[in-house]
Amino acid sequence: xxxxxxxxxxxxxxLFSIGFLGVVSRKNIFVIYMSxxxxxxxxxxxxxxxxxYYESMQPQVIAMIIIAIAAAEAAVFLSLIVVLxxxxxxxxxxIFTILSQKDSHE
Amino acid sequence: MQTPDITYLLPLFFVGVGAILLMILSTFKNIxxxxxxxxxxxxxxxAIVSNIYNLNTLGDIYxxxxxxxxxxNMIVVDTYASYFSTILILGGILTILIGLHYxxxxxxxxVEFFSLLLFSVFxxxxxxxxxxxxxxxxxxxxxxxxxxxxxxxxxxIDKRIEASxxxxxxxxxxxxxxxxxxxxxxxxxxxxxxxxxxIFVSNNIDSNMSLIILGGTxxxxxxxxxIAAFPxxxxxxxxxxxxxxxxxxxxxxxxxxxVFGFILRLVLVDxxxxxxxxxxxxxxxxxxxxAYGSFLAIIQKSLKRMLVSSSIVHTGYLLIAFVSxxxxxxxxxxxxxxxxxxxxxxxxxxxxxxxYISSEDQLRITYDDFRGFSHIRPYMAxxxxxFMLSLAGIPSTIGFIGKFYIFTGAIESGNEILAIVGxxxxxxxxxxxxxxxxxxxxxxxxxxxxxxxxxGIAPLVIAVIALMIIWGGIGNTLIAYFPGVDFLIDxxxxxxxxxxxx
Numbered sequence: 001x002x003x004x005x006x007x008x009x010x011x012x013x014x015l016f017s018i019g020f021l022g023v024v025s026r027k028n029i030f031v032i033y034m035s036x037x038x039x040x041x042x043x044x045x046x047x048x049x050x051x052x053y054y055e056s057m058q059p060q061v062i063a064m065i066i067i068a069i070a071a072a073e074a075a076v077f078l079s080l081i082v083v084l085x086x087x088x089x090x091x092x093x094x095i096f097t098i099l100s101q102k103d104s105h106e
Numbered sequence: 107m108q109t110p111d112i113t114y115l116l117p118l119f120f121v122g123v124g125a126i127l128l129m130i131l132s133t134f135k136n137i138x139x140x141x142x143x144x145x146x147x148x149x150x151x152x153a154i155v156s157n158i159y160n161l162n163t164l165g166d167i168y169x170x171x172x173x174x175x176x177x178x179n180m181i182v183v184d185t186y187a188s189y190f191s192t193i194l195i196l197g198g199i200l201t202i203l204i205g206l207h208y209x210x211x212x213x214x215x216x217v218e219f220f221s222l223l224l225f226s227v228f229x230x231x232x233x234x235x236x237x238x239x240x241x242x243x244x245x246x247x248x249x250x251x252x253x254x255x256x257x258x259x260x261x262x263i264d265k266r267i268e269a270s271x272x273x274x275x276x277x278x279x280x281x282x283x284x285x286x287x288x289x290x291x292x293x294x295x296x297x298x299x300x301x302x303x304x305i306f307v308s309n310n311i312d313s314n315m316s317l318i319i320l321g322g323t324x325x326x327x328x329x330x331x332x333i334a335a336f337p338x339x340x341x342x343x344x345x346x347x348x349x350x351x352x353x354x355x356x357x358x359x360x361x362x363x364x365v366f367g368f369i370l371r372l373v374l375v376d377x378x379x380x381x382x383x384x385x386x387x388x389x390x391x392x393x394x395x396x397a398y399g400s401f402l403a404i405i406q407k408s409l410k411r412m413l414v415s416s417s418i419v420h421t422g423y424l425l426i427a428f429v430s431x432x433x434x435x436x437x438x439x440x441x442x443x444x445x446x447x448x449x450x451x452x453x454x455x456x457x458x459x460x461x462y463i464s465s466e467d468q469l470r471i472t473y474d475d476f477r478g479f480s481h482i483r484p485y486m487a488x489x490x491x492x493f494m495l496s497l498a499g500i501p502s503t504i505g506f507i508g509k510f511y512i513f514t515g516a517i518e519s520g521n522e523i524l525a526i527v528g529x530x531x532x533x534x535x536x537x538x539x540x541x542x543x544x545x546x547x548x549x550x551x552x553x554x555x556x557x558x559x560x561x562g563i564a565p566l567v568i569a570v571i572a573l574m575i576i577w578g579g580i581g582n583t584l585i586a587y588f589p590g591v592d593f594l595i596d597x598x599x600x601x602x603x604x605x606x607x608x
Contacts, residue, residue: 009293016286023279032275039282046289054296062240062298066285069247073278076254080271083261096268099344 001053008049015042028091029084033077040070109164111172114183116156117191118231121198124149125224132217142217143206146224147199154195161188166600169607171237179299182237185604189443189597190234190367193450197360198227200567204458205352207562212350214260222259223356226252230364234371239288239298239325242368243281246332249364250277253357257349269348276341280331287324294318304376311379322377325369326384332365333421336394343402346414351461354410358417359454363446366424370439374431374605381431388429392524395422396531403538407472412538413456416497419531420449426528427512430519438519440598441511447594448496448508448578455571456493459486462564479546486565487546492572496579498539499532504578511595 015038022035044063051059081091088095112119128146131137160183164170169184171177202220209215229249236242254277258270292298294317295306307318327338334342346354373381399418406412424445430438463486464471480487496505509532516525578594 019282020279023275029271036275036278036282039279040285043282043285043289046286047292050289050293056296058298059292062292065240065244069244072247072251076251076274077278080254080258080267080274083258083267084271087264087267096271098264099268099272099348 005049005053009046012042012045012049015039015045027093029081029093030091032093033074033081036077037070037074040066113156114160114170114172115181117153117160117188117195118228118235120149120153120156121195121224121228121231124153125221125228128217128221128224132221137217139209139215139217140206142220143202143209146220147202149224150195150199150202150227154192154199157188157191157195161185161192167604167607169604179301180238180241181232181235183235184601184607185597186371186601187235187367189601190363191231193363193447194227194230194234194360197356197363197450197454198223200454200458200571201352201356201359203567204355204454204564205461207564208350208352208461208464212260214262219256219259222252222256225249226256226356227360230360233364234367236368237300237371239284239291239300242372243284243288246284246328246365246368247281249361250281253353253361256353256356257345259353260350265348266350269345272341272348273345276331280328280338283324283331284328287321287328290317290321290324294321300372300375304378307376307379315380318377319380319383322380323384325372329365329369330391333362333424334418335421335425336391336398339395339398339418339421342418343411343414346417347408347411351410351457351464354414355454355457355461358414358457359450362417362421362424363450366442366446370428370442371605373428374439374602385429388425389521389524392422392425392429393527395419395425396527400531400534403535406538407474409460409471409473409476409542410457413453413460416535416538417449417453419535420453420497422531423509423512423528424449426516426521426524429524430512430515430521437511438515439602440595441508441515443598443601444595445508445512447598448504448575451571451575451578452493452496452503452505455568455575456490456497458564458571459490459493459568462568473541473545476542476545477549481550485569489568489572490546491543492575494539494543496575498536502576502579504575506579 019035019037019039019042022038023032026032026035044066047059047063047066051057051063084096085091124146127149128142131145132142167185169182171179171182173181201223209219226249229245229247229252232245233242233249236245254270254274257273258267260266288298291303295303297303297306303318307315330336331338331341346357349357396419399415399422403412403415403419406415424442427438427442427445431442479490492503496503499505499509509528513525513528516522516528
């Protein structure tokens with residue numbers, strides 16, 4: 001039992017690392033969003049496999065709640081991506097540089 | 107007579123219902139911003155009245171789990187949570203009162219904004235009431251998601267949307283680490299309830315604690331991110347600068363208090379026995395936070411960016427008290443709670459006053475724009491000076507008392523080095539705070555034409571905040587029989603004690 005739990009958690013941590021790398025290294029703002037979703041789902045996998053290990057329903061419920069929160073976050077994320085795309089006609093995060101300009105206006 | 111359980115939750119109930127009602131009301135054409143603001147003020151006032159009623163009637167120290175068969179002890183109502191809730195609701199009320207003029211001048215703001223503000227206050231209140239890690243995560247996300255939208259609300263301005271996107275990506279990333287930490291702690295202990303984790307830790311202190319420490323570190327990463335401490339501070343300046351000024355005031359004043367409110371509960375109840383593990387790490391974090399925050403504040407030309415950078419320095423002061431908890435926990439913990447009140451008042455006043463000045467078409471952004479401001483608006487300049495004095499920690503303001511308690515606590519618990527670093531940072535902070543006072547008073551403005559008119563309720567509210575700051579610094583030495591600053595400190599001590607009632 002503990003071996004299969006370890007296997008699941010290793011898989012989850014690999015997925016989490018891929019997601020983290022995606023957030024850090026990718027330029028496309030849509031891919032950044034998908035990487036964060038991947039990280040959240042990796043955590044879901046940890047919770048669900050722990051629930052099987054402890055034979056408890058609590059982590060399964062937690063996984064459901066995390067999915068709901070991820071959906072709420074997705075709504076904000078997608079709408080912001082749409083707004084950003086409409087203004088700049090690009091999804092490359094390198095062109096959003098207004099905040100780093102020194103003489104910024106109110 | 108047994109108090110019905112709903113009484114304990116009335117503050118949360120009023121804010122939540124108010125948020126949903128305002129969201130529905132915003133679809134009607136004849137509800138303008140002023141009506142929306144009045145409606146949200148009514149709900150917040152009801153919430154704060156019921157909260158103060160709870161504080162008064164339930165006794166000095168109380169700790170109850172309302173509807174424990176439904177919520178399974180996930181929500182706790184104790185003196186500590188009620189004390190923080192009062193601060194947070196007050197933050198909402200003052201933000202609306204100060205920002206009303208600003209919101210009316212800008213076309214983009216609609217009634218939904220107030221609904222989001224109430225949702226955000228609701229999330230923060232839930233965060234300080236949370237007695238379980240996943241509940242805390244949900245509350246944190248409610249507060250954060252509302253804030254993301256509030257920052258990007260004026261979507262015609264590029265800066266707002268970029269700030270919103272930046273905060274959204276980094277905030278979600280930090281939130282994911284919170285969940286990862288919770289999953290590790292669940293894996294180690296088999297529970298996510300705060301009290302039960304503490305019992306598990308004290309029962310198994312001799313066995314291997316590495317998984318809990320790893321999970322705790324992940325949660326502390328989220329905590330350090332949300333309060334903008336050293337390795338995770340870069341988002342703060344950009345995001346706070348990109349947000350509109352009333353939103354910046356709201357974020358700076360309340361969010362930090364809410365996050366501290368939860369993490370103090372978590373650390374004091376759960377990790378009290380294993381907390382020493384993080385002490386060395388925190389010493390370096392504090393030194394770098396203070397040094398880097400001071401450096402950032404010195405090089406800024408824009409007043410708003412300076413205030414934001416200095417909020418990083420204030421995070422450093424709070425963390426000094428955070429590390430000093432332990433040997434004699436009561437003083438250090440209550441000094442954090444008191445300093446949060448002091449910073450809340452000073453920051454809200456400073457940001458609010460600048461927001462009010464900038465709400466007209468004439469913009470004042472950099473130090474130079476405030477040249478000779480005292481000759482144009484003597485009262486406003488005086489109020490701004492009071493806020494600067496309080497942020498710098500000059501005696502006879504509430505900021506001095508707050509810093510006094512923090513450094514006393516640090517020295518009492520043996521962290522003299524941190525106290526020295528903190529006091530040095532305070533000396534440095536005098537430079538960038540007093541520069542504004544000097545610019546306002548010692549120079550004459552070349553052109554005196556752009557005089558912002560005094561309109562609306564905002565100047566009155568800001569004046570009341572300035573009076574509260576002075577009153578908090580002088581205490582009740584002047585006015586007998588009137589609750590002074592001791593009252594706030596006693597309340598902070600009581601609320602600290604209420605954490606440990608089982």
